[in-house]
Amino acid sequence: MNYSRQREEVMDQLKLHHDHPTADIIFAELRERDPNISLATVYRNLKLLSEHGAIKKLTFVSGADHFDPNTELHYHFVCNECGRVFDVPMKVAEHLDQDAEAFVPGEVTGHELVFYGVCDECARKS
Ligand SMILES: [Zn+2]
């Protein structure tokens, strides 16, 4: 399989997700179809895609990198127990950028917002 075909495969696989998977998860899924694919290849392609802005690498999660096929500005909810990252499809507060500009020594070009808590599944377990 050539490089660009693999990149497409990685991209397509990530697009099936709404749960912000890690490279390990994408790798496990792709390997079912293509036993020759390596974790290094998957990771390299995810990194490249995020560097080109085709996908987003979530910078606020600790541990392994999580990737998001949705590059539009949207908010996230992280479960402190299981570490899963959920989308929060609430309205984006565009005024925050202008509000912040009064306090920063420069121009604000965007923001990220992350909510933390415990997801329903984890709350049921405890
Ligand atoms: Zn949880």
Ligand SMILES: [Zn+2]
């Ligand atoms: Zn997201």
